[in-house]
Amino acid sequence: SAVISQKPSRDICQRGTSLTIQCQVDSQVTMMFWYRQQPGQSLTLIATANQGSEATYESGFVIDKFPISRPNLTFSTLTVSNMSPEDSSIYLCSGLAGRNTQYFGPGTRLTVL
């Protein structure tokens, strides 16, 4: 199994600023992903975090808004740039351990004023 931690757990930010969320896995995982869960909604995939190369973004998400890094097999960051109130969400990272089991972090609850 894998245990995933995220920092910060929550934050309140001002419009126009940026926030970087960190995701740490306690063991090596083959793949890492970032999702967004808006209040009362399901999860939407933002991007696949690729080790040592640019992330792969889903439709509707762009690198300038959500830059992602993954320098090694156990760590990734997601930055939410130039924030607006519409970015208020829970951001979750996940890691694939083995071939079939995907574990999720506890999430970062972001409120943008």
Added chain:
Amino acid sequence: ELKVEQNPLFLSMQEGKNYTIYCNYSTTSDRLYWYRQDPGKSLESLFVLLSNGAVKQEGRLMASLDTKARLSTLHITAAVHDLSATYFCAVDINSGYALNFGKGTSLLVTP
């Protein structure tokens, strides 16, 4: 575009009763997942279903997969209050392991 539909979206049931949550998906997929989410918490993995006819059980929950019908079910047997949570099914996108989630079923079990 892969679509994942769950129903019902809301379910209130009495303790001791049985019920089934349905998950339909629109295109072929290699893996189907069921997750549980408690309020304010992250997702807990319940089941991973990999092949047609797969059935997995844990306690009062049983999940099955029919890949031909593109349908998975999560059956609840003799519900108890502790099962109250939101249940999500998810299907991997283009065999790339990233997941496409259903909207979730919010389950409330009452005495």
